[in-house]
Amino acid sequence: MEPVIQITREPLNREALVAAVAAPEVGGMVIFEGVVRNQARGKQIRYLEYDAYPEMAEQQIRLIVEEARKRWGAERVAVAHRLGRVEIGEASVIIVVATPHRAEAFEACRYIIDTLKTTVPIWKKEVSLDGEAWVEG
Amino acid sequence: MEPVIQITREPLNREALVAAVAAPEVGGMVIFEGVVRNQARGKQIRYLEYDAYPEMAEQQIRLIVEEARKRWGAERVAVAHRLGRVEIGEASVIIVVATPHRAEAFEACRYIIDTLKTTVPIWKKEVSLDGEAWVEG
């Protein structure tokens, strides 16, 4: 299938992403969710604010998913990233990978999130009690 | 938290398991789902039938989750396994691991499913067009 790629200001919908990758040949599915947590680097976080270069972000995600397809045969993939203000406990990113066997789903999902975090032009600003700052990895 | 462990004949409820592990300190969540697929070992599968030694299965899962807590600090874990007849596309097992950082969630989730498959007394019978057989790994 064509990968599902969403970069959106709306809350992410895990159920819809799972439904998009479902198929009778799927034996294992791995879902990763990045969730906004209440602290980071010793600061109390109030919320995060995500910004993206959206056209390039989508293109970069497409390249990453294509690489996962080549390496692990991961044919059924959905990636969604939230933009704008995201509250504690909300998902900022969801990746769903469905494959016939579980090992490939784990490998591909991990590869996609690790690579996304380092190469996809999406930035986060931490808004804490002390102020706000763009986070550098 | 005390791990959530369910061994049940009812359809598994991903949303409820995710809700059970949610917490403000969670930054990464990995969900694994084993799904009944339409073929295995060259056979067309009609459905699977799961049997368990339930008291021992629950105890073994508890040991595995405890080991994941020790190794990766995975404090928030839910494991659910379905018994009885499970149709194509339905989940037979769901594991949810939520941790402050994603690496630990991936490692712990993978460890739990891999170990569960080899040490927890739950068996599956494949019912195919050719007949039925208990599967040996």
Add this chain to the structure above:
Amino acid sequence: MRYFAGLREVVGQDAELLTVPEGTTVAAARTLLITRYPRLQPILERSLCAVNREYVPADRTLQENDELVFIPPLGGGAA
């Protein structure tokens, strides 16, 4: 004794009482079972042993009221 999966289908029941002399090992109980149900031999030889819900080695000796279960090979694998 409780039976699960393939073992239960061969034996045709979920559980039965096994009366053995004091000091009988799990291995000896296995031999006794094979005598009683010869068709169990191949599957029992590939099974692990559990007593009171824990895996045990075959030289474990049985006590009164022990719950003995042979664990047929698990599906496991890559699915």
Add this chain to the structure above:
Amino acid sequence: MRYFAGLREVVGQDAELLTVPEGTTVAAARTLLITRYPRLQPILERSLCAVNREYVPADRTLQENDELVFIPPLGGGAA
């Protein structure tokens, strides 16, 4: 030129037109920007370069209508 994240906040706008001689490299455009916005220097020196939505090396020469974006360091990390 389009600006995102920390760069946008310093520049105070989303995008602007940058007119440079033919054959100007991305590196030269970066130097020009730093002249115009001295406060960009630290962040621009840690940024990657993208032209038309692909990462490019700093010696890439710019063509008419190229979309040039400096990509500030990504959050990435272990979160």
